[in-house]
Amino acid sequence: MSLKGGKRWLLLGFLLAVFLSWVSGFLNPYDRGVWIDCGINVILAVSLNLILGYTGQFSLGHAGFMSVGGYTAAKLTLVTVALIPASFHPLAFVIACLLGGLAAAVAGLIVGIPSLRLRGDYLAIVTLGAGEIIRVIWQNTEAVGGASGLSGIPKSTTLGWTFAFAVLTIYVVLCLVNSTYGRGFIAVADDELAADAMGINPVRYKVTAFVVGAFFAGIAGALYAHHKQTIVPTGFDWLKSVDIVVMVILGGMGRTPGVIVAAILLTWLPEQLRVIADYRMIVYALLIILLMILRPQGLFTFKTRKGASVS
Amino acid sequence: MNSSDPLLRLRSVSIRFGGLTAVSGVDFEIASREMVGLIGPNGAGKTTVFNLITGVYQPTEGEIEFYAQSLIGLKPNALTRLGIARTFQNIRLFPSLSVFDNVRVAMQVRNPHGMLSALWRGKSFCAGEKVVEKSVMELLSIFHLEGMRSDAATSLPYGAQRRLEIVRALATAPRLLLLDEPAAGMNPAEKEELKELIRFIHEKFEIGILLVEHDMDVVMGVCERIVVLEYGKMIAAGSPEEIRDHRAVIEAYLGNKVEDDWNEEVADA
Ligand SMILES: Nc1ncnc2c1ncn2[C@@H]1O[C@H](COP(=O)(O)OP(=O)(O)OP(=O)(O)O)[C@@H](O)[C@H]1O
Ligand SMILES: [Mg+2]
Numbered sequence: 001m002s003l004k005g006g007k008r009w010l011l012l013g014f015l016l017a018v019f020l021s022w023v024s025g026f027l028n029p030y031d032r033g034v035w036i037d038c039g040i041n042v043i044l045a046v047s048l049n050l051i052l053g054y055t056g057q058f059s060l061g062h063a064g065f066m067s068v069g070g071y072t073a074a075k076l077t078l079v080t081v082a083l084i085p086a087s088f089h090p091l092a093f094v095i096a097c098l099l100g101g102l103a104a105a106v107a108g109l110i111v112g113i114p115s116l117r118l119r120g121d122y123l124a125i126v127t128l129g130a131g132e133i134i135r136v137i138w139q140n141t142e143a144v145g146g147a148s149g150l151s152g153i154p155k156s157t158t159l160g161w162t163f164a165f166a167v168l169t170i171y172v173v174l175c176l177v178n179s180t181y182g183r184g185f186i187a188v189a190d191d192e193l194a195a196d197a198m199g200i201n202p203v204r205y206k207v208t209a210f211v212v213g214a215f216f217a218g219i220a221g222a223l224y225a226h227h228k229q230t231i232v233p234t235g236f237d238w239l240k241s242v243d244i245v246v247m248v249i250l251g252g253m254g255r256t257p258g259v260i261v262a263a264i265l266l267t268w269l270p271e272q273l274r275v276i277a278d279y280r281m282i283v284y285a286l287l288i289i290l291l292m293i294l295r296p297q298g299l300f301t302f303k304t305r306k307g308a309s310v311s
Numbered sequence: 312m313n314s315s316d317p318l319l320r321l322r323s324v325s326i327r328f329g330g331l332t333a334v335s336g337v338d339f340e341i342a343s344r345e346m347v348g349l350i351g352p353n354g355a356g357k358t359t360v361f362n363l364i365t366g367v368y369q370p371t372e373g374e375i376e377f378y379a380q381s382l383i384g385l386k387p388n389a390l391t392r393l394g395i396a397r398t399f400q401n402i403r404l405f406p407s408l409s410v411f412d413n414v415r416v417a418m419q420v421r422n423p424h425g426m427l428s429a430l431w432r433g434k435s436f437c438a439g440e441k442v443v444e445k446s447v448m449e450l451l452s453i454f455h456l457e458g459m460r461s462d463a464a465t466s467l468p469y470g471a472q473r474r475l476e477i478v479r480a481l482a483t484a485p486r487l488l489l490l491d492e493p494a495a496g497m498n499p500a501e502k503e504e505l506k507e508l509i510r511f512i513h514e515k516f517e518i519g520i521l522l523v524e525h526d527m528d529v530v531m532g533v534c535e536r537i538v539v540l541e542y543g544k545m546i547a548a549g550s551p552e553e554i555r556d557h558r559a560v561i562e563a564y565l566g567n568k569v570e571d572d573w574n575e576e577v578a579d580a
Contacts, residue, residue: 006432172430179429179436180419187405187416194403197365199391199420199483208426254407 006175013167021160032159036227038267039162040220043169045247045263046256047216050173052245053254054182055209056189058124060241061111062217064131065104067236069218070225071144073100074153077226081154093156097165097222104218105211107134112210116203119192128238138233149232150225157227165223169216173256176212185209186254250291252298262299316379318343318487318519324363324373325543333359335543336373341487346513346520348530350554351540352563357523358400360540361489364521365397366390377487392420396485398476400492400523404464410475411460414447417482447482453515454478454508470501474508481512487519488512494526502529509533531555539563 024032048062073096080092115126139147176182184205187195192202225231247266251259269287273280291299317340324337334356341347349357362368364375366387375382377393385393396417405413422443428436451457454474459467464475473493480488490509494502506529513520513533524530530537531551539547539554541563547554554560 175430175432176426180416180422180424181426181429183408183412183416183419186407186412190405190407191403193367193387194399194405195416196387197367197391197397197399198417198479199388200416201386201388 006171010167010171013171014164017160017164017167020163021158024159027159033227034268034271035159036157036162036223038264039159039166040223040227041244041247041263041267042166042260043162043216043220043223044244045251045259046166046169046173047213047220048244049248049251049254049256049259050176050185051209051213052248053252053259054177054189055185055206057116057206057210058120059127059210059213060124060238060245061127061131061134062213062244063236063238063240064111064127064134065108065214065217066221066224066240067134067138067231067233068107068214068221069097069100069104070221070231070236071100071138071150072103072218073097073222074150074225074231075144076100077154077156078150078152089154089156093154093226094161097161097219097226100222101215101218104221105215107218108211108214109207112207112214113203116206116210128241131236131238131241135233135236138236147233149230149235151230153225153229153231155226155229157223162223162227165219169219170256170260172212172216177256181205181208189254246288250288250295250299255298258298265299317341317376318345318378319364319521320374320376320379321360321364322374322376324360324370324375326359326363326368327371333543334363334370334540337540337543337545339538339545339548341519341521343486343519344513344517346509346522346533346535348534348537348551349521349523349540350525350527350530350537354542355540356543357540358491359543361397361491361521361523364390364489365395388420391483391485394484394486395489396480396483396487397489398473398480398491398493400495402472402476404472404476404479406463406465408464409461410456410464410467411447411451413464413475413479414450414482415443417479418443418447418484420483450478450482469496470504473497473505477508477512481516485518487521488516489521489523491523492525493522494524494529502526505529506532 044062044066048059051057051059076096076099077093081089084092111127111130115123115130118126138144144150184195184200187198187200188202188205196202247263248259250266251262270280270284273283276283319341321337321339324334325332326334337360349360351357359368363370366382366385366389369383377395382390405416408416422439424436424439448457451460456471456475456478459471465472467475477490477493494505497505509520509522510533522530522534534551537549537551537554538545539560546559546563547557
């Protein structure tokens with residue numbers, strides 16, 4: 001990914017999003033739905049890759065942050081939809097997505113500051129706990145429907161918007177990775193003590209990656225809510241976080257292109273396996289185990305990462 | 312900060328790990344641009360002194376000052392920003408980063424940029440990156456590592472990894488450089504080169520150096536002053552000549568060995 005052409009890529013991506021929103025009119029609703037799912041999972045996996053892949057922080061709370069974005073955005077559009085004219089609904093939707101992201105970022109900050117002092121397994125357990133706490137909070141909050149969740153959310157998520165947000169996520173992650181931030185993230189992942197001795201504040205870098213990752217997880221949650229039109233707390237349990245972790249590991253930790261492909265593949269594959277109905281999840285799980293054994297370094301990793309580009 | 316203040320001052324610094332007093336009442340100073348050796352038998356507490364100076368550990372008692380400013384309570388990254396850099400006894404390069412990026416990541420402490428500028432990538436961001444890239448290349452070529460700049464840091468030969476770790480520390484633009492056994496694992500020819508390198512760094516970068524080293528030839532050859540630790544206590548301090556003839560040092564180093572071994576060892580120095 002060229003650096004100086006970065007903004008050009010972003011523009012190209014957005015143009016492609018406009019094109020896609022035109023194309024999506026020709027797709028049947030089922031295919032369109034699958035492609036939107038793919039886009040949402042790309043956002044989730046690429047943002048988790050920033051935390052898990054580049055910064056080396058094993059977080060199992062991504063579904064929790066996704067739910068914060070989903071609930072925040074859904075509640076916002078449900079409240080505003082009756083108050084504003086229909087022509088403003090798309091705008092309200094995009095703003096709700098961004099606010100959902102912000103809410104998730106704040107949740108990321110609150111969870112991250114105390115827990116990112118922990119390492120490895122401990123961090124995994126604490127973030128898993130945090131994700132479950134968030135879920136239980138939704139379950140017990142009547143304002144967001146309690147255990148039965150929110151329904152009747154406007155179907156505002158389009159293929160175009162999903163793609164545009166996916167492009168934005170990839171752009172931001174690649175820009176950060178190819179800057180002092182990314183090199184700091186990788187240094188912290190490699191050797192926290194040495195990074196500290198080189199003037200890198202490990203806690204600050206980890207919290208930064210965590211908050212940026214949570215922001216995009218929140219956006220993914222908002223897109224998800226306005227795609228499925230119904231969200232329930234159990235849809236954001238820790239198994240959902242594990243799904244995203246699997247995408248990052250299969251794609252190759254800290255390798256954004258591989259993670260994008262893995263996210264698409266792991267969304268598309270279960271859909272194709274629908275024909276075998278009940279055996280679907282078994283086959284899916286076996287495939288993942290097989291891939292982990294055959295390509296533990298990630299599906300699309302052919303040489304070792306050498307960090308950010310070298311002049 | 313006063314020009315007459317010493318670069319570094321340790322005042323009766325002690326640290327206990329449970330029942331073990333690893334460093335006990337250590338007192339010494341380093342003047343700016345002075346080259347000081349820190350020696351002592353295995354487990355004497357030399358690395359622990361480094362960890363105390365760099366904020367990895369906080370002393371149980373005592374005071375550590377850098378240009379008369381107390382360092383107590385500061386984190387390692389804050390101390391690096393103040394101007395203290397180090398290498399590690401067991402090389403700790405960043406294995407996922409190239410040689411070039413190992414140095415660049417250390418240099419960014421003096422050249423930070425904000426998140427928005429990293430996302431926008433405007434003119435000032437690109438110019439800033441260019442300046443850093445140029446300085447990294449300069450540093451690498453001074454130390455003859457420019458040819459390996461794209462290699463993974465840990466794929467380098469051992470001696471080059473040691474050198475790279477020193478370069479990485481220098482990239483933070485320190486005023487005090489701590490070297491923890493840089494000669495460990497080197498052959499005699501590499502040790503000679505290392506001596507030259509340390510003298511060169513001292514001249515060129517005009518910094519103070521604290522050198523922990525087991526190799527007497529290296530320590531005696533480059534240091535202006537030597538501090539000796541044994542069981543966490545300072546048992547001697549002085550010029551290389553004084554240390555060479557110091558009774559307690561000879562005993563500490565040799566234990567039950569004969570004195571002639573020591574004389575032989577220092578005679579080469
Ligand atoms: N974190 C720690 N916890 C407990 N004990 C420690 C810790 N760090 C060091 N020690 C102990 O402090 C003493 C001094 O260790 P240190 O590593 O400073 O010695 P050294 O002089 O660097 O030795 P060497 O020449 O072998 O490198 C040793 O007995 C060591 O076991
Ligand atoms: Mg040591």
